Amino acid sequence: MIIQHYLKDVKKGNISIKKTVKSILREAKTLNRKYNCFNVISEDLALELSEAQERNSKGRLAGLPISIKDCICVKNVESRAGSLILKDYKPPFNATIIQKLIDEGAIIIGKTSQDEFGFGGFSTNTDNIPKNPFDLDTSCGGSSGGSACFTQLTKNPHASISESTGGSIANPSSFCGVASLTPTYGLVSRYGLIDYANSLDKIGVMTKTTQEINPILDIIAGKDEKDSTSLSIKRNSDNKVKKIAIIKEAFEIENKEIKDLILSNIKDYDVISLPLNKKYSIPTYYIIAMSEASTNLAKYCGLRYGATLPLKGNFDTFFSKVRSEYFQKESKRRIILGTFARMSGFRDAYYLKAMKVRTLLINEYKKAFKKYDILISPTMPILPPKFSEINKLTPLQNYQMDALTVGPNLAGLPHTSVPTGFIGKFPVGTMLISNHLDEEKLLNFGEQIENRD
């Protein structure tokens, strides 16, 4: 049952909220044993919220179960962004979007598994690795792997709130065969997000089908005075899609089956070339993301929250010991690279240069949107890989898997991944990209081309 129908039935009194919530909690526990999609199932909170809603159901999402990526703070529920350095951290506050969802009657059911701090494209850089719904030896994609996995598997009405820095929503939704929206940068408040890279992070939505995204987006979008980067302008209401184009370079991938499947599903398109994005988006993205990440991770030192050790030695010894003990390898690697790119002597050549190249890439997209409403690309250049294949990749090869998703993320452009059918047993996603604040066009067009068979 799609979310809209469930909400209508709840309103009419045809469905018991408590029964639905109990059913999804049971389901989550069973699935979690096999698929590792949750770091925490917040049973007490879910039951408490469903009690209140059953007694006095109110709000635009009354009774809707929602799972939350681990990196978004939920009051008194362990929120550790997939990292051991935040083990046992129970935020004393709700992220703005969590409060908004609860105020509208949503039921928070748990925290979904992810790469540590979002550092990865396969959800393997963490202690709780989610497994692909279509093959247990295969990755869900990442970093929002747990969100996509559960969204695909659940038989109950449900949405998942996830987060993208360089493709962490689109990538797993493609690998798990679900719909998703990564909104315009700044459209959704990030107050209470355990941040990765501030000029890139965006909170978004995953659901089984594209048509279910809008009711959730309506609630979480909007200016928040607690997040100075949140936008005061609203998204455009015009949803008419007149002209579309496929991105030439994005279809120069090796996997012909992915290419053919996506192209067989669309018609009346032009072809546009974005050569600067092809050449520069990966290094530009990683320099910016790692630079910002290395400063964000400076706050984890075992003093105010999260994992710690006995207070021994001076500041430097104590902080270094805690950080070395609890950060996983990919975090250490990114801290080293990010710190390097910001060091005196190198800052202009890497960090500042990357920020300038980002302007070039944004301009290239903006020029394309003067002519086209939507640009089209495969979401991922490959089918979901097996864990044994991922283990053989070097870190650079890992980063290069993000080739198609980092562009729109760098430019803060909204994008959806739309389920497009299967190759063998694995799903394929089509990525639609629009101009800033044109989410309505994306969702409208996404609904038209969606194919879940």
Next chain:
Amino acid sequence: MKIDKDLIKKIATNARLNLTESEVNEFLPQLKEILAAFEEIQKAPTKNIEPSFQPLEIKNITREDKVGTCLSQEEVLKNTKHKSNGYFKGPKAL
């Protein structure tokens, strides 16, 4: 750009990380490969191009300087083992 073990160790010290010798040995070829790929951006034509520190233009906003609600001292200290008399207790400064 020449990256060697000493540079990695220096960066690690700056970033408050103690890397083991085996971590340094593992990272060295990986970082060399990654930085060589990052070099690509040096070729991008950015003369007279302004940096985009945010993807969209964002204006500074201010609010009235009024006291609002905030977390209590108890809530703020709830997540640490290191506290004393209502304060965080830190390691020695010297």
